[in-house]
Amino acid sequence: MPILGLGTWENDDYDACVESVRHALEMGYRHIDTAQAYGNEDAVGEGIETADVPREDVFLATKVWIENLGYDDVLETTRESLDDLGVDSVELLYIHWPSGEYDPEETLGAFEELLDDGRIERIGLSNFEPEDLETAQEALDDPVFANQVECSPLCRQEELREYCDDEDIELVAYSPLARGEAFGVDELSEIAEKHDANEAQVSLAWLREKEITAIPKATSEDHIRNNWESLEIDLDDEDVATIDEMDRQERQVDPSFAPW
Numbered sequence: 001m002p003i004l005g006l007g008t009w010e011n012d013d014y015d016a017c018v019e020s021v022r023h024a025l026e027m028g029y030r031h032i033d034t035a036q037a038y039g040n041e042d043a044v045g046e047g048i049e050t051a052d053v054p055r056e057d058v059f060l061a062t063k064v065w066i067e068n069l070g071y072d073d074v075l076e077t078t079r080e081s082l083d084d085l086g087v088d089s090v091e092l093l094y095i096h097w098p099s100g101e102y103d104p105e106e107t108l109g110a111f112e113e114l115l116d117d118g119r120i121e122r123i124g125l126s127n128f129e130p131e132d133l134e135t136a137q138e139a140l141d142d143p144v145f146a147n148q149v150e151c152s153p154l155c156r157q158e159e160l161r162e163y164c165d166d167e168d169i170e171l172v173a174y175s176p177l178a179r180g181e182a183f184g185v186d187e188l189s190e191i192a193e194k195h196d197a198n199e200a201q202v203s204l205a206w207l208r209e210k211e212i213t214a215i216p217k218a219t220s221e222d223h224i225r226n227n228w229e230s231l232e233i234d235l236d237d238e239d240v241a242t243i244d245e246m247d248r249q250e251r252q253v254d255p256s257f258a259p260w
Contacts, residue, residue, distance in 0.1 A: 001059055001091075001146070001172075001213055002029070002030045002059055002213070003208055003211075003212075003213050003214070004029065004204065004208070004214055004227070004228070005030075005031030005033050005059070005213065005214070006020065006024040006215065006216075006224065007217040008021070008032070008033060009038055009174065009217050010038070011038070011040055011217060012038065012039050012040055014042075014043045017040045017044060017047065018043045018046045020047065020218065020220075020224060021043070021044055021046075021047025022047045022051045023221045024218075024224050024228075025048065025051035025052075025053040025058065026051055026052055027228055028228060030057055030059055031058075031059040031213070032047075032061070033062075034060075034061070034062045034063075034085075035062055035065070035096055036064060036081055036096070041062060041081050041085050044060075044085060045085035045087065048060065048085075048086075049086055058091075060087065061090060061091060061093070061124065062081050062092075062093060062094070063096040063124075064077060064078060064095055064096060065096050066096060066101060066257065067100050067101060069106075069107045070106060071106045071109060073101065074107060074110035075114065078093065078114055088118075089118055089119050089120060090119075090120055090121070092122045092145060093114065093119075093124060094146070094148055095108075095111070095125050095126060095128075095136075096126050096127070097257060097259070098127065098128055098132045098136075098259050099259065100257065104136055104138075105139050108139045109139075111140075112141065112142055122146070123145055124146040124172075125144055125147045125148070126147065126148040127148070127149055128149075128259070129259050130159065130160060132259055133147060133164075133169065137167070143168075144167075145170060146169060146171070146172050146213075147164055147169050147170070147171055148171075148215075149172070150173070150175045150252060150253050151171065151173035151175075151176065151207065152173065152175060152176045152178040152182060153178070153185070153187075153202075153203050153243045154178040154181055154182060154185070154248055154249065154250055155249060155250060155251055155252070156244070161212070172212070172213045172214075173207050173212050173214045176204060176207055176214040177200050177204075177216055178252055181252065182199045182200060182203045184199070185248065187242050187243060188202050188203065190242075191239045194239070195235075195239075197230075197233050198226070200216070200226060201226065201229060201233050202233065202235070202239075202243075203230075204216065204227060204230035204233075205233040206243050209235055
């Protein structure tokens, strides 16, 4: 899984979404993340189709929404997602939240059927806490590949990171820039100045140092490029320690149905 991807949450203008996906792929991105709840799988699919990049080079992930997590609904809505995306399969399918119609045995049984049928290549979970991950793993014969959660210098997820490391589960960070809150944070600003960068690039570089995949949302070509250029930033041990020791810790995404 490429360590930097393009997130498409709230990218719900059809033409803008198509262009952002196309720009990202032609710039060098190879990981695109979407979800049923985003309402843009058709635009994401067109962006992939129109980009001058072979489909087999793209790591594509989508998510099943909480209202669609019954066994039959998982199968039906995933096929609809594949149709909207214009693909035969996706590299990764997530359970969006352990909420709503989620039942470990039923929901994950449907995921394993999709895996056996070749509709998906990997099983992912999203917004799962360690205890939720344990329950899911007990219900599965196949391994959990990834857990996608909010993670940034302002929401560092130490306990969850340790659990996923121990269980060999990839961690994928959404809202890696803390929905813009990373800008203006003194520690990040000082590190950015040191590296002739900006706070967004420092945030993404910190995640990369932690071997966490980041999927920042970006719609404009400038923002897509700015995030891509974070791959050129190498933080030193002092930079990483400064971020690790920051006092500020806060979630930006905290719905009423969250498991925490």
